[in-house]
Amino acid sequence: MPAARFRERYARALKIAVQLGIVATILLALGTAGFIEYSAQPGFCNNCHNMVPYYDSWATSSHNRVPCIKCHYAPGIKAEAMGKLQAANQVVKYVTGRYGTKPWAEIEDAACTRAGCHVTRALEGPTLFRGVRFDHAHHLGELRRGKQLRCTSCHSQIVQGQHVRVTESTCFLCHFKDRPPGQPLAGCVGCHPSPQRVVSP
Template sequence: MTESTPKPSRWMKYLGLRRREGKYLPFVPTVWGWVVIVGMVGVIGSLAFAEYSMQPDFCRSCHIMEPYYKAWHESSHKDVPCTYCHFEPGIEKTLYGKWQASSQAVKYITNTYGSKPHAEVRDSSCMRDGCHERRLLEGKVAWEVPSVRGGHVTIRFDHAPHLQQERRGKQLRCVSCHSQIVQGQHIVVTLDTCFLCHFKGFEHGRHEETLGGCKACHGSPKSAVRLPTGDFEHAQYVDRGVACENCHADVVKGDGAVPRQTCWNCH
């Protein structure tokens, strides 16, 4: 009598394998085994592609993304992956972001995309753990901006009232000021953004105080200003209640310089 072929074990059935006695390969896949192999390859390949598609280099594979990639690469956020900003924290938000990104990839492949790609950066992404989560608690920060006369001007900026209170009837977000459309200067705040809100509707600065007041952004100079007639101390006039716009007549236009005739009006 010939020995009967042993029955395959349960785990071999699950894996789709069968024995081949006396062969170089003792196990070969069944039809179900090939289905399992193809499925595993598909899952591993999908996971690998999903990981690769979350890298910045994948974003620039679309030629329309090159200027945005260059702006990011030259910014202070160049070490932060794109998905940290464009995907909100949490597994559900990440999956939703991947779904949106996949739809954009399909549009690119089918040549149905637009010439102006649109992407959102939510406040929750900016203030996620390890990024700017303490920004609202830091109080006023010193922001140095180039001056039209050369050098720099220090502006004291507080994020809390801008994000927690309405401004001109609107609720601001991080990207309301840190605009992501500034190509070449990724997420940079320009002075034009500040002027758009603080000076909106003003024709001149002689009799109109800017939104928030002058000293909300920058205090009076501490050092004396040297003039042909002597040194000028701002503190003496500020302490007497003289408003900034009494001398700096045109803060809405130009550089806010004080013309000589303004001094003659009083002196």
Template sequence: MSKKILMICLVSVGVVLGAYIYTKEMMFRNPENCKVCHFMTPFYKKWEASTHNRVDCLKCHVYTPLNAASGQLRLLVGGSYNSRPRTIVSDKNCLQSGCHDRRLIESKAISTKRGIEFNHMPHFTEIKRGIKLHCRSCHSDIVQGEHMKVSMNVCFLCHFKGVSPDQSATGCPSCHIAPKQPIVVKGKTFSHDEAMKAGYKCNQCHTEVTRGDGIAPKEKCYFCHVEKTEMYEDVRSMHLNHVTKNQLDCLWCHPRIEHGKIRIFEKSQ
């Protein structure tokens, strides 16, 4: 090999390596540059207004210059471009030091703004209804105007799908604690505490706490797949591929289930 060819090869390698390092360390580190290639302005604005706005995109998202190059190649060769952005956020990125690393170590129940008792540990480490959950299974980007916000609709889907409208798959006390103080209902005082001690069940009064069945229609498959519904009935495989492996948001496929005081038993006069 002549010195000239060797020099050209070395220079080429240097240029490619330099471009790779510049892209990875300079271009990819600036979140605003993501909008140059990706249709993600709405997501960027939500990130900008969120509590994560001081965290670089690649601190959470798995994306490399190789991913970028392969995406551009697909666009160039096949003309294919997915206008519906989908990303993977590894659990280890959420739990890395300095971020949310205390969530599982502390493993304590917290009371949310809605008064719901919640513990991260069982949701993260246990199989729930046959599904291995990720951080993003609950902390998703489906809440309008929010970035990585918990959608209560995802909670309702897991807790109420497949059970009667007056029940929860995990039981009401798994989330709610009965009010300690008496309440006034239509001018009459009612004590949950006394009712529970007397042996009454929640659904004897709360006869309907949900509306909707949350069943994913087969037609939803065609939003992403062409004539590929043979796995529709295999619920375990569907969730393994879509939720556990690819972190798809539940509400991409499932309709919402409404939860609240939809119907309460009233004793006839």
């Protein structure tokens, strides 16, 4: 076979290979983009049976128009990419049967306070909750019993459909932990204002 004919065949084969490579790359990119979009929909989470109760809770909550990833991924491209990798890992674990029966997620405070969600002015200064003085700064700004508290440490939608509501029992988990009955973590006035009238037993 003459060298010119070989070069011509080689060039044609190379051109076809490059064209097929371009088509394959485009199809792969479109498929990846499609899967990324599909996996961002709440219905995707509902495909795994261990997620059904969490999906059902979301569907009846005040956040049922907010996609799962809006809360579960912190703002920013890097956080979203990491979230996608973790989600892909969960899918692999589910398919291979190596998943936990109770999924666990940590919601970053930045996801709660991003634009269009919860306002940060509620975090400024003390407020009263059922007669108890409360300041977010004391809970979110420093470690509490060696733990970093987050918005969801207290606001974890224990009351169905009332996402931001905090129950007293949530406060008691920390404030009366390992204490004898009637003994608060700090003195009564550490949380409660001084009585304005005589308190009788």
